Amino acid sequence: MDPKLLxxxxxxTLPGVPVAENxxxxxxxxxxxxxxxxxxxxxxxCGGVFRDLYGxxxxxxxxxxxxxxxxxxxxxxxxxxxxxxxxxxDSFIMQGGENxxxxxxxxxxxxxxTFLDGDKYCGAEPPVILSTGNKMRLKFRSDDLxxxxxxxxxxxxxxxxxIAVPGxxxxxxxxxxxxxxxxxxxxxxxxxxxxxxxxxGDENGxxxxxxxxxxxxxxxxxxxxxxxxxxxxxxxxxxxxESHEFPWxxxxxxxxxxxYCQICGATIISEEWILTGAHCMFNVPKEExxxxxxxxxxxxxxxxxxxxxxxxxxxxxxxxxxxxLNNDIGLLRLETPIVFTKYISPLCLPAFGETxxxxxxxxxxxxxxxxxxxxxxxxKNATVLGWGMINDDxxxxxxxxxxSVEILDNDVCNxxxxxxxxxxxxxxxxxxxSTCYGDSGGPAIIRQPDGTFVQVGILxxxxxxxxxxxxxxxxxxxxxxxxxxxxxxxxxxxxxxG
Numbered sequence: 001m002d003p004k005l006l007x008x009x010x011x012x013t014l015p016g017v018p019v020a021e022n023x024x025x026x027x028x029x030x031x032x033x034x035x036x037x038x039x040x041x042x043x044x045x046c047g048g049v050f051r052d053l054y055g056x057x058x059x060x061x062x063x064x065x066x067x068x069x070x071x072x073x074x075x076x077x078x079x080x081x082x083x084x085x086x087x088x089x090d091s092f093i094m095q096g097g098e099n100x101x102x103x104x105x106x107x108x109x110x111x112x113x114t115f116l117d118g119d120k121y122c123g124a125e126p127p128v129i130l131s132t133g134n135k136m137r138l139k140f141r142s143d144d145l146x147x148x149x150x151x152x153x154x155x156x157x158x159x160x161x162x163i164a165v166p167g168x169x170x171x172x173x174x175x176x177x178x179x180x181x182x183x184x185x186x187x188x189x190x191x192x193x194x195x196x197x198x199x200x201g202d203e204n205g206x207x208x209x210x211x212x213x214x215x216x217x218x219x220x221x222x223x224x225x226x227x228x229x230x231x232x233x234x235x236x237x238x239x240x241x242e243s244h245e246f247p248w249x250x251x252x253x254x255x256x257x258x259x260y261c262q263i264c265g266a267t268i269i270s271e272e273w274i275l276t277g278a279h280c281m282f283n284v285p286k287e288e289x290x291x292x293x294x295x296x297x298x299x300x301x302x303x304x305x306x307x308x309x310x311x312x313x314x315x316x317x318x319x320x321x322x323x324x325l326n327n328d329i330g331l332l333r334l335e336t337p338i339v340f341t342k343y344i345s346p347l348c349l350p351a352f353g354e355t356x357x358x359x360x361x362x363x364x365x366x367x368x369x370x371x372x373x374x375x376x377x378x379x380k381n382a383t384v385l386g387w388g389m390i391n392d393d394x395x396x397x398x399x400x401x402x403x404s405v406e407i408l409d410n411d412v413c414n415x416x417x418x419x420x421x422x423x424x425x426x427x428x429x430x431x432x433x434s435t436c437y438g439d440s441g442g443p444a445i446i447r448q449p450d451g452t453f454v455q456v457g458i459l460x461x462x463x464x465x466x467x468x469x470x471x472x473x474x475x476x477x478x479x480x481x482x483x484x485x486x487x488x489x490x491x492x493x494x495x496x497x498g
Contacts, residue, residue, distance in 0.1 A: 072139070081134050228245050440462075
């Protein structure tokens with residue numbers, strides 16, 4: 001019997017990090033200069049020479065079966081000696097066997113042309129391969145026996161601190177599918193004549209001259225990050241939200257016997273893709289996951305509420321590396337696409353090269369890995385949303401709640417937790433206004449000048465000591481991952497209205 005949606009109960013996850021007794025410990029790391037001048041790496045038919053910061057390597061004739069008696073050499077050298085190479089594989093199916101004596105992929109972590117230090121990989125377990133310097137050499141070899149599909153792998157550059165070089169998943173949108181002329185999602189089948197923003201007070205949606213959907217119709221107005229109603233009824237520790245006020249919020253569910261449990265928050269970013277934390281799905285089988293959209297109160301049934309199963313989960317390949325909870329970001333692909341309405345619509349993401357705070361992602365050139373002041377975001381406020389617990393007594397929210405938090409310098413969190421990196425941001429938990437269990441995976445959002453919202457963060461962790469003690473929380477900086485999100489979804493994102 002399939003699990004039912006009635007009486008969804010919480011099974012929250014929020015990674016707790018112990019607060020350091022000696023909060024003055026700092027790691028001496030540094031930020032490498034932002035790389036520029038990326039090329040467009042091609043996919044080699046059989047081996048090739050690769051000199052860009054990122055690229056794709058595939059077995060001959062992939063995704064068809066590779067030919068017998070083939071040998072291909074992939075020669076990788078990054079443009080800076082300060083970088084190292086990391087190879088991860090989206091698909092890897094080769095003939096197995098002890099010591100890989102038949103078909104194999106061999107890697108030299110030093111780029112040695114004779115492969116004296118090489119390791120062999122075969123079978124169906126995708127390898128993760130790291131170089132010792134800025135060079136790596138790979139060799140594919142097949143014998144005259146069985147043929148398999150082979151492999152499709154990506155290489156990219158890592159900084160000395162183990163974090164991917166910005167843009168190393170690709171900073172072009174030539175291979176992506178643009179969804180709109182600037183606001184990400186202006187074209188949609190159920191609203192074909194969008195011609196401007198719908199007026200809040202115009203039920204006919206006549207303003208704009210193009211027949212845009214009215215706020216009060218059942219149709220979507222064609223804008224990502226659109227808020228249906230202004231926040232009202234503010235309460236201690238945050239504010240309660242109105243039904244469908246934030247139509248892009250989603251809940252990540254998993255099976256709990258005959259019911260579903262809510263484990264994390266998430267956001268809708270396209271008709272097929274949900275953005276959340278990697279820790280929310282990392283150890284959960286895909287078959288046990290589901291997404292609930294179009295709802296404000298998880299513990300009651302509404303006509304607008306939609307439940308969709310997950311057909312694919314994608315965890316960032318560097319999750320938990322080089323430090324715990326680093327790169328805590330993941331994507332869930334839905335079995336059936338969402339039909340956007342007034343009640344269910346996508347959230348905007350920052351365009352590549354932007355932070356979402358109105359500043360450039362390249363920052364001011366500050367050399368400290370932990371200092372987010374170089375991005376001009378410290379001191380600004382963001383709104384976080386979730387269905388998490390509202391206190392340390394185990395009382396959880398019956399409806400979606402939000403709270404405004406201040407962006408702190410990363411060093412504040414690092415003194416307490418010791419795991420902050422340049423891909424994270426630190427948000428305040430003072431005055432009882434903080435996040436808690438059940439909020440993780442949910443968004444931190446910023447209102448743009450045109451009134452829409454853009455997602456700037458994903459809640460990753462809080463203090464193990466409790467949520468009401470005023471400790472800050474750690475969040476993923478979304479703009480650091482736009483290249484990865486676009487590479488996975490093949491969608492070009494951008495937060496500005498066209």
